[in-house]
Amino acid sequence: MKVAIVDDDPLVRMGLRAIVGSEDGWDVVGEAGDGVDAVALAEREQPDIMLMDVRMPGMDGLTATREIIARGLGTRVLVLTTFEVDEYVFDAMRSGASGFVLKRIPPADLIESIRVVALGESLLFPSSTRAVIERFASRGLHRLPELTEREEDVLRALARGRSNGEIAADLFVSVETVKSHVASILMKLGVRDRTQAVIAAYESGFVAPGEDAEA
Structure with a gap:
């Protein structure tokens, strides 16, 4: 590397x-x-x-x-x-x-x-990253493209700083399935990685500051 x-x-x-x-x-x-x-x-x-x-x-x-x-x-x-x-x-x-x-x-x-x-596996130090995103992301709202119900579940989990393995366990699916959903979310949102997807989720109001903070 x-x-x-x-x-x-x-x-x-x-x-x-x-x-x-x-x-x-x-x-x-x-x-x-x-x-x-x-x-x-x-x-x-x-x-x-x-x-x-x-x-x-x-x-x-x-x-x-x-x-x-x-x-x-x-x-x-x-x-x-x-x-x-x-x-x-x-x-x-x-x-x-x-x-x-x-x-x-x-x-x-x-x-x-x-x-x-x-x-590109997961957010770094999720609590700190989330604090930064929550503090500033509400400055402007942008509409998200349409996601499937399962993709919405995955995006909410990403916003909580969950890894692929943790999301797979939460949703009772395979890690490969989670990876597929994440790839689809990134493509639909037009972003390059999970951090950018989480920022988009907060900026759109899809995830509210403080939501599922302890999840």
Whole structure:
């Protein structure tokens, strides 16, 4: 797996490189200190995952994320942030980032987060992700395309941060069936991953803030 690191702090980049480079089969293909260099790095190396700081001089991480996603490079952006509830984080996710992690998380959790995003399996740290989405998604409402009843069940489960295996157990179906429903939901919503589907669910009012928070 190819990973790129974007942060304006050289010490942070050094630490992230050490953590990522410790995993067998993972290769840090480049670093950048601002958004302009991040976009160029994504174009040049086409990493699988880009760890993206939000607040940087010049082009910030939000703008860089939009650029990278708009260019259809296939790179998944994992936002790094100091704050759990940060409007910049929501905007980055809305622009196409696949999730976010806190800079203070333990190295093992960062490794797992990268792995989860690379697989597109589930939301990162669902409670934190949901808090960001709930706080900001109500700013505008957008109508969802028509979904089947089972697809609606799956989308509600995604909004609760459930994994494919957990959804399969809840609905008494196979994991492959869940994957098929998720793929159909993403196609109908015109989004690239589960995080984007959950944002769409909140923005449309299909899922209300606080709904099934403890489910």
